[in-house]
Amino acid sequence: MGSRIHVFLLLVSAPILLVVAQTNQDFVALKSLIDVWDNIPPNWVGSDPCGSRWVGIRCTNSRVTAITLASTGLTGTLSGDIGSLSELQTLDLSYNKGLTGPIPASIGNLKKLTNLLLVDSGFSGLIPATIGSLPQLSILSLNSNSFSGSIPRELGNLSNLYWLDLADNKLSGPIPVSNGTTPGLDMLTKTKHFHFGKNQLSGEIPSQLFSSNMTLLHVLFENNSFSGSIPSTLGLVTSLEVLRLDRNSLTGSVPSNLSKLVHVSELYLSNNQLTGSLPNLTGMSVIYLDMSNNTFDASDFPPWFSTLQSLTTLIMENTQLQGQIPVSFFALPQLQTVVLKNNQLNGTLDVGSRYGSQLQLIDLENNMIVDFKPRMGFKINLTLARNPFCQETEGTTNTYCDIRKLPDSKYSTPENNCNPATCSAHKVSSPNCRCAYPYMGFITFRAPSFSDLSNTTIYTSLANFLMQFFQSHQLPVDSVSLSNPTRDTDNYFVLTLEVFPPSDQDGFDQTGVSEIGFVFSNQTFKPPHNFGPYTFLSLSYPFGYFEGITGAKKSSSTAIIIGAAVGGCVLVLLALLAGIYAFRQKRRAEIADKQNNPFASWDRNKNSGDVPQLTGARSFSFEELKKYTNNFSETNDIGTGGYGKVYRGVLPNGHLVAVKRAQRGSMQGGNEFKTEIELLSRVHHKNVVSLVGFCFEQGEQMLVYEYIANGTLKESLSGKTGIKLDWMRRLRIALGTARVADFGLSKLRGDLEKGHVTTQVKGTMGYMDPEYYMTQQLTEKSDVYSYGVVMLELVTARQPIDKGKYIVREVRQRMDKTKVGYNLQEIIDPVILGITLGGLEKFVDLAMRCVVEEGNERPTMGEVVKEIESIMQIAGLNPNSDSASTSASYEGAIKGYDHPYSDDSLFVYSGQYLPSKVEPQ
Incomplete structure (x- = not known):
């Protein structure tokens, strides 16, 4: 009987323990976000984000599948550990201005991600090309940030992409298109939206970008620096509805086949340098047309304008129009606004008696x-200033000679048959006359089909759409208010939106705010069709004014009825499982905390505690290093690399140090950082710069080294430090480095407990074995490859442009060209030209054998040492002499060579190239 109960308990508890393990796997990744974020939701406590229902976290089968934290006031950076959430499908961090820094490249590990929403935040840097490796991605919204650089051509691999919004950033360069096996945006045949406006994109709009296979609805390229002509291939995208090419530097004539775009309702071509005849748009369903400020050929007012029965707005300022405007044009039933100033229109103006009612x-x-x-009852705003008509009537009262525009609308959603409430500070009276804290922002329509902002029906229809949407999606909203309509300088239509909480609440909790923010960032809400594409920019929400507000009401407890016959057994079983669950939860939480902060038991000023095991290095606080570097001042900035910046510091004892401060995107996980400093602390050799200490707190990772003032290898070999190494000294460096360091990358980066080598390799990638990128494993032959690159640097005196691979490629190209050997005159350092080159060719040959593509064809490190010794004998040197000579010139050269402060160094100290055989000083 006892064994049966034991088996039964195992069967019941196994899935529960599996759930706990899976949840904890994601908790570790979320914990890394907690470490670098401030203002996280208050209920992000414990170690079970799924079971505890953390705000903004949605789980499926105990795995985190969605993070939706729009408008929650987050500050900090996006940790690279986000890539560990392998089941994540939706990531929405929109409307958090305090989230800054780059998007980590590890975002490309989220292979199940469908929605990536980072709207109106503070992100910057390059858009990572790894986003192009997300096969399920459907919505990519990165608009209204500070991203720079070019659009990654790898985005063309997103075969399921529906929405691409990169607008309102600092992107530059051309739009990438495919070439052979190289991807480009022309491959996005399922994408409906190209929103690239308000950037610094340049070059011609590629004709290859458009084809009959495209299904685009919106092409918004306004306010960039595009040049060249409008590609005629646009006429092949017959699905197109909105086209904005305005505010660029486009030239040439408008392609005649644009008239085939019969579904285009908003067409903006203004503020370019277009020439030729006006395009004939007969047959199109244009509602809003703006071709102002171009250099078209002089032409009479086109009769086809009168055929555009849906036209609401015609803007043709400064387009060389002449002749008379036909009376029939003013009879268009939907016409609202006509702007034709700065042309040569003449004759008598006659608007007729049947002009449109709008x-x-x-x-x-x-x-x-x-x-x-004017005819009887004419009440239209008409401006005829600076026409002969006004010159002839000068001195008389003629209101048509004043410069007049449509008055700004003062619309604000009215109260619903109630008297506005008098509210205290920060609260607002809702349309239902109740004081509350509304969720506020600006909803911006990028291409509406109307121009009359005085028509209140457009606001009531939008408000009704919003309320119907919130109700159908069961979102806790009492009412909405719209106000302050305006056309901004980008010719966008902007409205202030206020969303009010339910009548029994003063405000929204974080869940409510993030849910409302998500419907805008995700474009789930669809406005009436005449509003066109939109974006939403949120204002910060005043959570602090009503702490303690709960969100949706908690449901009442549900009674649990247990049959009397089995009640006792079930209670015992539940108690036992609860004990097992609690114990394992606590244990895993402790492990997770230790993984994220492996320095918890470390005494800052003593080498005590069980982590990390340091030799001669200490832990610094953030405040200490801040003080020693004068608040990381620019005057103390002594170097910059891919890892981050390096600052000169002065310790209380007067010793100079170099503090290497990791930038957010390059930081490692806690365990990786711990392993790195443990290894670095053991390296003690006269030719290797010493680690003084580290800092791991306040979301920072810093390494503190002894200060070396001799400069980099590049500077040493070029004579900038007064050291001019000849060929023989370079041989000593090569042999000394091989004997002292032996690189040992594969040995020291291994995990002895897990029995494998880490795949999270940091540092200078150009020294990396090419096989690593295929196998994700580092071997002893990987060390040989890395050392081979360094050997080539010694004779070329060049640092790798792309971290090493260009040096290897260049030497190979020279070899291919000569067919019989290396053209040494073109690749070696001019400093050693003219010196007897005894053994130099053999040295280059050895280096090239170290960097062959396949590891099994490379020599061993022992063989490399023997061959260098042989080459030294050819050069007339004694290989058995002290490879770490103490002569002034050689000592200075070595220190310069091992300079750790920038990416020009041999060893970029971020855990990649560390000696496996440490020789004591």
């Missing part, structure tokens, strides 16, 4: 109109 403004300033006779 017509609000006719602006004909600076034309050649000689007469106008």
